[in-house]
Amino acid sequence: MNEVRSQLAELFPPACHGRVFLVGGCVRDHLLGRGCRDIDLVAALSGDELGRCGFRLVAGRSTAPIWFRHDDAFGTIELTPLTCPEALDADLRRRDFTINSLAMDLRGNLHDPFDGRGDIMGRFLRPCSPDTFRDDPLRIFRAFRFESDGWSMTGECQYLIGQHQWSEELSRIPMERFSREMLKACSAARPERFFLAMLKFGVGAGYLPELFRMARIPAGPLRYHPEGDLLTHSIQVMQRVAERSTDPLARFCALFHDIGKLSTDPARYPSHHGHDRSGVELARQLCSRLRLSARYRNALAAICRLHMTFNNWEELRDGTRLRAAEQAVKSGITGILPLVSAADRARSEEPAGWSRAVQVVRMSTIELGMDQQQLEKMPADLRSDLILQLRIERFRQATGCSAN
Numbered sequence: 001m002n003e004v005r006s007q008l009a010e011l012f013p014p015a016c017h018g019r020v021f022l023v024g025g026c027v028r029d030h031l032l033g034r035g036c037r038d039i040d041l042v043a044a045l046s047g048d049e050l051g052r053c054g055f056r057l058v059a060g061r062s063t064a065p066i067w068f069r070h071d072d073a074f075g076t077i078e079l080t081p082l083t084c085p086e087a088l089d090a091d092l093r094r095r096d097f098t099i100n101s102l103a104m105d106l107r108g109n110l111h112d113p114f115d116g117r118g119d120i121m122g123r124f125l126r127p128c129s130p131d132t133f134r135d136d137p138l139r140i141f142r143a144f145r146f147e148s149d150g151w152s153m154t155g156e157c158q159y160l161i162g163q164h165q166w167s168e169e170l171s172r173i174p175m176e177r178f179s180r181e182m183l184k185a186c187s188a189a190r191p192e193r194f195f196l197a198m199l200k201f202g203v204g205a206g207y208l209p210e211l212f213r214m215a216r217i218p219a220g221p222l223r224y225h226p227e228g229d230l231l232t233h234s235i236q237v238m239q240r241v242a243e244r245s246t247d248p249l250a251r252f253c254a255l256f257h258d259i260g261k262l263s264t265d266p267a268r269y270p271s272h273h274g275h276d277r278s279g280v281e282l283a284r285q286l287c288s289r290l291r292l293s294a295r296y297r298n299a300l301a302a303i304c305r306l307h308m309t310f311n312n313w314e315e316l317r318d319g320t321r322l323r324a325a326e327q328a329v330k331s332g333i334t335g336i337l338p339l340v341s342a343a344d345r346a347r348s349e350e351p352a353g354w355s356r357a358v359q360v361v362r363m364s365t366i367e368l369g370m371d372q373q374q375l376e377k378m379p380a381d382l383r384s385d386l387i388l389q390l391r392i393e394r395f396r397q398a399t400g401c402s403a404n
Contacts, residue, residue, distance in 0.1 A: 303336065
């Protein structure tokens with residue numbers, strides 16, 4: 001932080017250093033001993049002063065004016081103007097939580113009108129004002145995201161969230177903003193806390209209706225699922241994956257790997273035959289609604305389709321194993337699939353031969369020893385059969401397995 005502050009100080013005359021402030025998360029991270037990731041500046045400088053420092057004004061029709069400058073060290077720097085130094089407190093009060101309401105000027109002086117430093121040390125999440133969630137309801141999910149990273153909401157924070165029904169206000173929030181908070185939570189230390197908080201406060205059913213249905217659905221026959229309901233099972237799988245991987249995609253897939261069970265006819269409970277197949281389309285619908293990338297959509301759909309097959313790896317024929325590995329490679333889940341399967345079955349190791357199966361299906365036809373001219377003359381169906389047969393031979397050679 002001191003290095004960042006020193007570099008920024010070079011952009012402004014010394015007489016301005018007491019009127020230019022780093023604010024928000026970068027100050028919080030500095031007090032936590034972390035690196036400064038995002039630069040957020042406010043300044044009580046005139047337009048002429050900012051212009052002489054190389055900043056240019058961009059005034060939106062419905063947003064506050066922002067001044068920009070490009071710097072080789074920081075890239076694009078954004079700066080929000082203050083009318084006077086005394087306006088700083090009002091700016092900080094408009095922020096979400098006290099831990100983000102600190103300012104540090106370029107001389108290194110800390111300005112902390114709401115005891116944000118004390119809340120940082122105690123890891124408490126306290127709203128800056130009673131209107132913080134009404135000003136921006138998305139801050140509710142930001143609070144849940146901070147909880148997933150080890151922060152604790154104060155009683156006041158919980159009261160302000162719980163005392164109001166937010167569905168109407170949240171319906172006006174773009175889906176992408178919710179998804180950004182959700183994916184950040186999936187990268188946190190305890191990602192399940194984000195989703196459990198949604199359920200606890202009854203907030204966000206419009207974004208994730210699937211989550212709100214899970215507790216009413218049996219996970220499966222009790223001899224296989226003593227935990228009982230689908231929500232408990234899905235949370236447990238997510239927790240187990242989170243212990244072994246920080247990948248937000250793996251954790252997301254873990255939580256929704258059994259989404260196909262939501263389509264089961266209740267008359268068939270507690271069984272969910274075919275939920276792996278029905279989960280494919282539900283996974284695609286979920287990811288499309290959340291405006292997630294094709295990577296997420298393809299990965300979750302493949303996890304839904306393949307996890308039951310993978311759970312029975314030891315009983316599979318070699319051809320089925322290799323077809324599953326090929327689908328995993330195409331969907332980008334070769335590392336995620338064994339993680340989710342192991343968590344689903346509460347085991348710790350991937351099955352024997354999986355890594356080799358992935359290696360084999362990634363081999364080119366030349367590496368498999370195929371005659372390229374002969375291959376080009378073959379009908380497509382015969383070509384696929386031949387490739388599979390050669391893969392099976394390579395797989396058995398590598399694993400020492402006989403025909404099955």
